[in-house]
Amino acid sequence: MTYLSRRRFLKISGASIIATAALSSAGGVVKGAKKLEEKTGKKIKGIQKIPTYCSMCFWKCSAIAYVKNGELWKIVGNPEDPLSNGRLCPRGTGGVGAHYDPDRLKAPLIRKNERGEEKWVQVTWDEAFEYIASKMNKIKKDYGPESIGFFSHGIGGGFFKHLLKAYGTRNIAAPSFDQCLGPRDTAFEITYGDVIGGPERTDIENAKCIVLFGSHIGENMHNTQVQEFAKAVERGASIIVVDPRMSTAATKAKYYLPIKPGTDLALLLTWINILISEDLYDKDYVKKYTFGFEQLKAEVSKYTPEWAYPVTGIEPELIRKTAHEIARFIPSALVHPGRHSVWYGDDTQRGRALAIINALIGSWGRKGGLTNQDVFDIPSYPYPPYPEPKRQRADNPDKKYPFGGAEGYTTGLREATLTGKPYPIKGWFVYGTNLLYSLPNTEETIKAIQNLDLLVVIDVIPSEIAGYADVVLPEAVYLERYDELFAPYFKQPFVSIRQPVVDPPNDQKPGWWMAKQLSEKLGLQKYFPWKNIEEYLDTRLKSAGLSLAEIKKKGVIKGPEIPLNLEEGFEPEFETPTGKIELYSTVLAEKGFDPIPKFTKHKDPPAGYFRLLFGRAPMHSFSRTQTNRLLDNVMNENEVWINADVAKKYGLNSGDYIKLKNQDGVLSNKVKVKSTERIRTDCVYIVHGFGHNSRMLKGAYLKGASDSQLITKYKIDPLMGGTGMNVNFVTFEMEV
Amino acid sequence: MARFGMVIDTVKCVGCTDCVVACETENNVPVGFARDWIEQIAIGKFPDTHVEIRSERCNHCSEAPCVNCCPTGASHHSEFGGVVLVTHNECIGCKACIESCPYGARFVHPEGYIDKCTFCIHRVKEGKDPACVSVCPTHCMHFGDLDDPNSEVSKLLQKRKHHSLLPEAGTSPNIFYLT
Structure with missing residues (x-):
């Protein structure tokens, strides 16, 4: 089983592997306005407009930053950008606040006291690198180089990936x-031989019926x-939302x-049964492109709307009506695969059930369904192997876990660090991901950290994980640095640039330079030629066939x-063992898993x-943005939604x-109540990313609660190691 | 004379607050204050709840109580499209206008004068939309001359159901919400 379709893998490995170099001198990295002023002795007047791609979330829209009299003023969309369409x-608009964030990391730090106490000695970059290199050399000598692990989120992590x-x-x-x-993505890989990817291949713009399972587009x-989605709403597309x-x-x-x-699968299997038993599916498409229809039909026949009613709480008539609604818009219906x-x-x-229902309505390769994507092919730099x-x-x-793994198993790496098996992991590099807020069970993460000889955190703000680091390396924010080129799979292939707009305010440096x-220091300079x-x-x-000068402009x-x-003439190919969309999965059968999904009941809250x-709020990204004063201004704490x-x-x-x-x-932490007619009585909801307890995050400290x-x-998915996190129950404590 | 106004499509708005953040950067609004904001109004019993999401700001009322009550004339209707503005150096910060505004659109700027939405008149004079309108990722906001029957805003009001805020206050607001 390939974990990423071969075609896509080849292209990705050719196109976007990492890399980079740096100036040998510490100064003069960024040709910003301030540097120019120092050189010329003249105050920069007027407005400069500098294009660069965003890093406030990981969608990476292209933007144009406005610099007024040498200071960052505002950021707007680049009209040429197929992701943002100029908006x-x-x-992204609030990215200005990332540059001006008073809580930013300002200089390299080495830990003084116990891990987590947030007591530091400020050091020079050279001292920081010396310290890290000597620890890395010792780990290599004592345990082997594989004993260093790397957790990374974001394109800038590529430079460290290359180094490691x-x-x-x-x-x-x-x-x-x-x-x-x-x-x-694992489910779609198994079913279609290709992933949904990000940016997703969903043609929401042209869909006549859009079904969302928990996908909170607009908040995400x-x-x-x-x-x-807004265009679809304006067009009057039929929208069906399934969400507690x-x-x-x-x-x-x-x-x-x-x-x-926890019962979405019951509804999906029932819809699948209705589409089949009432002969509503796209027969020509299913006949031409799919494998295992008869097995699917037999397997799902037990999932009737009457069966699903007590399970899901959705009335049989509404289940039927919505199945008919989806069928009515074939071939321009889309059941969004989610994210x-x-x-x-x-x-x-x-995910398999989502993949299967999309096959029955013939959405893959259809206008208003799941579109073809391609990539702007840019060869990688010729590195030594x-x-x-x-x-x-x-x-x-x-x-x-036989499937998945394209981006590594985070909790697997944590487990190896905790147990020393299959071999000890003694060093962690962490780039741009606040592991204490992104991995489930923070206690396990903190215990694993106690087994480390080296923890290096590269970030722009003092995230909670930075508080546990031995060395903290303060990165320049995206507006102050070059980064890797961005050329994703998308319906309109493109390449975009991130380039410095302003100087870092203190001693922050770009990741590539670090x-x-x-x-x-490690004697690996041949990899940075x-x-x-x-x-x-x-x-x-x-x-x-392009140039830096051109793309900078x-x-x-x-x-x-x-x-x-x-x-439009796209002919889909499916890189599965049968060469078809596998309604019945041959690879799952081979590995001993259910080849057709079965409903499993999850525990109810006591x-x-x-x-x-x-979930998410539109103005924040994970736990990365709460100290951004512009975004804090529009949402400064989360609330707990209670029916x-x-x-x-x-x-x-x-x-x-x-x-x-729990x-x-x-x-x-204490959290504000939002009493609302917008949630069921058996669950509560909070926006992820709040409830910071790092004292260094002054602007966000103890604001709201952290999920x-x-x-x-957490419940691990036996197929691919994902950590199911909606399995926790909470009660209310009135004493705050 | 033109009568500038906004038409905002609550059906498309997702309440993302991009309009608010864009106003902050465009107009250098001090941290802790805002010239525009998002309201989400939920009516009815779950799951049959109706929710209206809308971007609010100064309504640039034709019968503006803030203009009528201003003792110095700092609050005034601009000749340019009837936009309600505050002349900073004529404002004594007495806050009568804040009291009189039924929409809560005004605040005391840390520099002592009363501040609020200007419809980004500096941009409009250059032929651009106000910042909030120009950035909205859902394209739910429209700006234009309500007195011109051929303007986009007028056509939207002819075509679609709409309401304004607190019409009973008699202020003749110039912001309309499509429903």
């Missing part, structure tokens, strides 16, 4: 897979998706199905248009407890403060 989201591969480890993992979209502010909470998207829906949490999908531990099987690690990766020994410097990042970027761009360069769907659900009847029963009103206590007795603190329990 950013609030975080050169050093000799492949123990690299990203929470964007196991704690986010892993189950979905991935720009292109929101823009297309009336999300923003649900307020726009024709049908809102307030499903009991964050680590919910209950059987998530890949739910990496050393071959002597030991296999430690994050998934004996292939316990990796290059460290390579010299160019003089500076401009030379590196220009080399790559020239090999694709434009920000974005588009590739040729591609056929997006059958209507009396007096509520299932804890969490109004439940709140009344407990004597709670909107605006009251309570604490949440099934294991863990207490949250991560309360997620002590």
Whole structure:
């Protein structure tokens, strides 16, 4: 089984592997206005407009930053950008606040006291690199280079990935897979031989019927998706939202199905049964492109609307009516595959059901369905080959999880660090991901950290994980640095640039510069063979017939248009063992898993407890943005959504403060009550990313509650290692 | 004379607050204050709840109580499209206008004068939309001359159901919400 379709893998490995270099001198990295002023002695007057791509979330829209009289003023969308179409989201607009954030890390730090005490000695960059290199050399000598692990989120992590591969480890993992979209992409890989990817291949703009399972588009502010969703709303597309909470998207829906949490698979299997038993599916498409229809038909026949009613809480008539509604719009109907999908531990099987229903309505390769994508092919820099690690990766020994793994297994790496098996992990690099807020069960993470000889955190703000570091390396924010080129799979292939707009305010440096410097300390300079990042970027761009000078001016360069769907001449190919869309999965059967998804019942909350659900707010990204004063200004704490009847029963009103206590007795910070007619009575909801307890995050300290603190329990998906996190129950503590 | 106004489509608005953040950067609004904001109004019993999400700001009323009550004339209707503005150096910070505004649109700027939405008149004079309108990722906001029957805003009002805020206050607000 390939974990990423071969075609896509080849392209990705050719196009976007990492890399980079740095200037040998510490100064003069950024040619910003201040530097120019120092040189010329003249105050810069007027407005400069500099294109660069955003980093406020991971969608990476292209923007144009306005610098007024040498100071960063505002950021707007780049009209040439196919992701933003010239309009950013609030975080992109609020990127200004990332540059001016008073809580930013300002200089390299080495730990003085115990881990987590946040006591530091400020050091020079050279001292920091010396310290790290000597620890890394000792780990290599004592345990082997594979004993260093890397957790990374974001394109800038690529520079460190390159460095650590050169050093000799492949123990690299990203929470964007196991704690986010892993189950979905694994399910589609198994079914279609290709992933949904990000930016998602969903043609929301042209869909006539859109079904969302928990996808809270509009709160999840991935720009292109929101823009297309708004267009669909304006066009009067039929929208069906399945969610225990009336999300923003649900307020726009024709049908809102307030499903009991944890029973989405029951509804999906019932819809699949209706589409088949009532002969409503796309027969020609299913005949031509799919495998295993008869087995599917037999397997799902037991899932009737009457069976589903007590399970899901959705009335049989509404289940039928919505199935008919979806069928009515074939072939322009889309059941959105979702994104964050680590919910209950059987998530890949739910993803399979989403993949199967999309096959029945013939959405893959259809206008208004799941479109073709391609990439702007930019050859990688010709590096020397990496050393071959002597030991296999430690994050998934004996292939316990047979599927997934394209981005590594985060909790597998943590487990290896905790147990020393299959071999000890003694060093962690952490780039741009606040592990204490992204991995479930913070206690396990903190215990694992106690086994480390070295923890290096590279970040722009003093995140909670930085508080546990031995060395903290303060990175320049995206507006102050070059980064890797961005060329994702998308319906319109393009490449975009991140380039410095202003200088870093203190002693922050770009990630590529740090990796290059460290390579010299480690004797790995042959892996960083160019003089500076401009030379590196220009080399790559020239090999694709472009140039740095050109892209610096434009920000974005588009590739040729591609056929997006059958209507435009796209002919889909499916890289599965049968060459078809596998309704019945041959690879799952081979590995002993259910080849067709079966409904599994999840535990209900005990009396007096509520299932804890969490999600996003449009103006914040994870736990990364709460100290951004512009974004703090529009949302400075999260609230716990409690059904109004439940709140009344407990004597709670909107605006009251309570604490949440989970099934294991863990207490949250105090959090404001939102008594609302927008959520079921058996669950509560909070926005992820708040409730910071790092004292260095002055602007966000103890504002709101953290779902991560309360997620002590998680259920691992046996197929791909994703951590289902919607399995925690909370009760209310009135004493705050 | 033109009568500038906004038409905001609550059906498309997702309440993301991009309009608010864009106003902050465009107009250098001090941290802790805002010239525009998002309201989410939920009516009815779950799951049959109706929710209206809308971006609010100064309504640039034609019958503006803030203008009528201003003792110095700092609050005034601009000749340019009837936009309600405050002349900073004529404002004595007496806050009568804050009391009189039924929409809570005004605040005391840390520099002592009363501040609020200007419809980004500096941008409009250059032929651009106000910042909030120009950034909105859902394109739910429209700006234009309500007295011109051929303007986009007028056409939207002819075509779609709409309401304004607190019409009973008699202020003749110039912001309309499509439903």
